[in-house]
Amino acid sequence: MDISIRNFGTISEADVKIGGLTVIAGENDTGKSTVGKILFSLVKAISRYEDDLQEDKEYKIISIAERIYFTLRKKLNINQNAELRVLFHPRRLHDQVRLYQEAAIYERIEALKKLYIDNSISKSDYNNFRHDMQEIRDTLFDTEDRFTAISKAVKKAFYSEFRGEIYPKGSASIDVSQVYIRDGVSPLIDIQWSKEGVNHFAYFDELSFDDATFVDTPSIIQFHSFTDMARTLFDKSNNHPGFTVPLHIKDLSTKIKESIYTYNLFDSYHHVNHKLSNTYKGRLYYDKDSAEFLLDRGTYKVNSCNVASGIKSLGIFDILVQSGHASPRSLLILDEPEINLHPKWQVEYARAICELIRLGSNIIVTTHSPYILEALKGFCVKDDLYHNFYLAKKHTESSTLTDVTNNISVAVETLSSPLFELNEELYDDF
Template sequence: MKLKIRNINKIKSADIKLDGLTVIAGANSSGKSTVGKLLFSMIKSQSNAEFLNHQSKEAKIRKRVDELYKRANRCFSRFNDTEFAELFPLPTSLFTDPLVEATDENEVEQRLSSIVSWINSKDISPRIKSLFRQDIDNISIALGDSKAADIASEVRVFIESEFMNRICSYGTKESEAILGYENSSNSLSLKFIDDSIKHVAYDGDEYLTDATYVESPLYLHILDTLLQAVTYQEYQKYQKKHTMSFRGMVPIHIKDLANKLYTLQFVSPEKKVASEYGLTDIMGGHFAFDDDSKALKFVSDNMGIDLSPINIASGIKSFGVVQMLLESQLIGNDKILIWDEPENHLHPQWQVIFAETLVKLAKHGIPVVISTHSPYFVQGIRYFSAVHSLESYTNYYLAEEEPESKLSVVKDVTKDLNQVFSKLATPLNDIMNVDQARRNREEK
């Protein structure tokens, strides 16, 4: 696979190969996380769209029209505005049927544009106007290719959740992301204008069925809380129907991970995969759900007791997340694992051990993408890729910010890893000479 990025959030440009284990190194705020979140959003959008695509085109258009009508009826009164009544006739079929049956694209575009112009002329908040334009865009997309419309609809949801609707790089109006699959013409292409999805193109039916984005292993000890949390879209949906107590809102990737970890309780012991990665030995036990309380626990082989995750070292939780995802079969050769800064909470020695674990996952055919700013971790990946004969399928990239644009360019440094080590080690080198610091102090 290859991921091409142009002017997406912090990233000015990137061409990244994803055919085994991909390492994206760089300083904080260099855009490493942008790559992971974009990849997660694209794969999940395409996968989710497969489930939506069975609906008829007409049903999707009617659904989008209903959403527009509901918003319009909440904001305006058809009894006091003649033009409103003309633009939004009743019953809604008078609005929908001509769209479904239309053969002239210009006529449809003109009709939708007239609504946008009318909305813009009204004295309502910029946010409400933006929501109306989004409703119109949704109708326009639904009128096009059915699968493309579904993908676009899903992309909107993920961009709202993962990027807070700020997808285009600062100072740019147009952005592009293309995910291509190896040895085929299959690809997914997205184009954005002013932070809105404007074009979706896809070829072929080959795609990854799922993506898991891990931001922190500490989610294990607040799993119950995360399971009760809602995404922004869920909150908006349920708020319209009934009063809902505040349950906390989280990005989709966090709720997605929580739901996946929770599925371990439904995996019967005899169906659990064999421990080919030595995770039980590394952790000194394993994570499981209590049969009675349904709470997550750590079964300690060393101590012979069960412990709450909150009483387990943060480093062990990292290995625990891998264990749970493996046993639930939620990562595999068609399910990519994206891990943001896996070195967090790990002692340098355990960084090296965890690096080998990720190399082993990739060796077993699981696509893995990581972002890191740890030289220990990069060297661990480098070493164990050699040990496990994965060097040809391990690619390294460095994200660096341009002084002029303040945007980052992600470049391939697979054949020159000294660029990575030099970049990541510079802060330490700057403070190594303590004697010089003392002399400088005395001179002052």
């Protein structure tokens, strides 16, 4: 699978192959993470568009039900009419319509008709209420086409991850931003943005993945309880109070907590988990009783707040592997996994990544570590694994990605140059 990116955020041009191992190296602020976030957004949107469609229907029906209820409450003293209050309570109305459909709608129209006959509401009010109930019926039985539903889901996912900041800032001469994905010669997705937003969306076929996971910080271990309460901008009920987090943060938090239900289901990955556990001397897991992540070291357990960040980083990776999120139909995106890791552990992390590639996993790694870059390349060559390496370069106002698969020395030199420059500065006088 190939993804082409033009004028998206800080990236002016990138053509990247996805499948097996994809590595994007570069300094900070070069757009390394953008490719992974784009693919994460697309995979999540397409995989859950049906859920999103149902959620959208529920949101519309509840909104209309609230309008009916609050209008009735202004017209009538519903505290003196318990039956009416129960019949038109928004949540109950929604639940009844979902379960009994036409029967529930008919029952409420008849109740409204009785109120009109008894002169409790005017003809105008009655007609408005009937119109609202008809709108609920239309929403309930709406068969929105798949293309429209996917288009909406994709727009929401991109907004959740990028907050609408897709079109390059400060660029007056750019006509369009574009993401184009194809599988061989077959186009899959083509999206284009102008300054005003999406102006072209073409969906031809499904991507190669059922799910995607984006990992960028081990701090999620400490703040998982906050993400439980947070919403994402992908959620429909975004008018409710509370703070928001990017979709990938919420997604990761949910997956590592739900890993207790899927542990040890994927037998072929046991040896990878075993090696990872041996590296950080234990097993990180979510304890449902205490609602905390614990490090199990056999004879004792340690609360995650007292565990080193490097252990948390390896532990999250371990949890995702053992719960099936590195399977062949999933896309695992590791954003700068070397953060908080000693070079020795970076090599072991790279070794585990390449073992997963050998088992059929598809992984994207972004890095600014020469250690992990060399290790990934070395293990791929040694084991004859499918891989593609890219270097993200910063120009005046934008970045480009260059294919360095056949010669990563330029990437290693770029990432190592600060150390060489420091040595020259410190020892120039000797």
